Amino acid sequence: MEISQKNESRDALLNALRTLAHYVNEVANGQLSLLLSTGMVLASQPSSTQTPTMVEKVQLRDGRLSGQLRLDFTPVKAAWEYEVEIGTMASTGEITWNKVILTTSSRGNVLSEMEPGVRYCVRIRTRNGKGTGDWCEPVSLIAR
Template structure:
């Protein structure tokens, strides 16, 4: 019988995805009920909070057209966070011993069940970068196997800081997708989902970039 587990390696996540996951895991592990189930986590909650907050802060700084130094500091903090999440996942898997409710309570991601007829996985490592000229952006992401095409949504924040998705297009390529006619100075958000013979997968985490 297959034993449920959480993923221990999150290197494939984009910085935005990793930041979102880390914040979710920290909040989940700080819940009273979760602390009761995992009283001696590795790393400890104080250390985990320090590592997560350090990465989130440095990621936010580097994402705003950070300097080479700021990006380097973010990357070092990312490595520390990935190591911490790996240790935490091993600890969670050992303590939970396959108990699904305990695994889900941590905010970590479950290992996908093997299947020959699955919907596409969530698209990962979404990268949004400046294009060659003003008003352009380049979109790249990790390709998925046995996928027909990808659906891309573009949005921007409204007056309430809620992302409004206003543009959709399909592509068969995971690299070199160019978004044109962007307004300089406006922050745009992009998310991606894949389609195969079974249907559409879930949306990826959104990434953002200020058009130049």
């Protein structure tokens, strides 16, 4: 009973602190001097001096199950997230891009619901507060 009371009290306190932080952010309206005057510890904002570079060393491999592909690539330091575009390649070599996924991870991305026997292409670009990087060269693999 004591543990459940502590957990309930903790949840109530966290909720009150979230509400307070939201209120302070609304009143300050982004003014750093007002935020600093509250005495609250500010979370550092992700910062970058330029648009992130292009993703390199993209690898597309078979997943553990049929209809899955695994995507890995070298992380880019200045990137906040990665935009992954998935498409299919026709027999003529033309790529039709039809699905976009956002991820913050550069390792172990599992692309599921792939139709076996179809050649899928993937290209990636980086994003941060300064903008969006260039698309990498597409890589392809036939789903099993």
